[in-house]
Amino acid sequence: MIFVTVGSMMAFDRLILCMDKWALKHSDSDVLAQIGGGAYQPSHMRCTRMLSPSKFEEAVRNATVVVAHAGMGSYFVAAEMHKPIVMLPRLAANREHTTDHQLHTIKWLRDRPGVFAAMSDDELDAAIDKAMAGEHVAGANFTDFAPEPFLTRVRHFLVN
Template sequence: MIFVTVGSAFPFDRLIQSMDNWAHEAGRGDDCLAQIGRGRYKPAHMKWHETLGHTHLSDTMQKAKLVVAHAGMGSVITAMQHVTPIVLMPRRFEAGEHTTDHQMATARWLEGKPGVFIAWDENDLAAQIKAAEGWAGSDAGLDPFASKDFTDRLNAQLTHWSEG
């Protein structure tokens, strides 16, 4: 199953409509489940829910063979915990999809990491889904813990502030 999620904060009709079109063209609507949020676009070619409770969302992410999502770190981390490949389509500030372009920056940072595939726009989506479905990796690419270098620097800064 391909699980499509837009997160819980903002609608993302461009992603949902693009996935609905892909599901129709690929004949894969029965293989897709979308969590569409409060978007205006309602899929015609794949199953969908506006929201999913935490348990249902976690179970769905665990069962998915592929996740397609906005470039939100919650979706990325969850997919990587389950070693599930993820296709990200970042929201764009210029399109009114978010308040900043931080998802573009997140996608640039994640690009090339094992199991992460970036669809920079709807035209990239089909190719990235194909690449993700062909991914045979076993390492999702992100350590769930901060590096020792980072925690050492953070600890030094906190110690400095507490002594200051």
């Protein structure tokens, strides 16, 4: 199953529309989307507006691949459950967010194991194909802790 999430804060109709088109082309695939308050209502995949935290966790646990906006919360949940994640950033120019911080987030995350970046709608299908093909090692380099250089900088900041 592919689990699609727009997060809990804002609609992301562009992602849902792209995934609905993907689901139409891949009608043999099971796709569940958490669509939030968006205006677009998908017709080729199962959807729900919101999921309780326990149902959200269950959906991620049951997913083969997670497809999401480029939000840190989505990344952390996928990483914690060792699930590959395809991320499409929201764009301020499309009024999907107030800033382009998700572009910076995806540029920072895209080389991590299990992260498949789609920098545009046109790259989404290929990113899903890579994630589904297993071009990652389950659990590889996933950790419950931040990288040591980052922790060292935080410790230095807090102590000084």
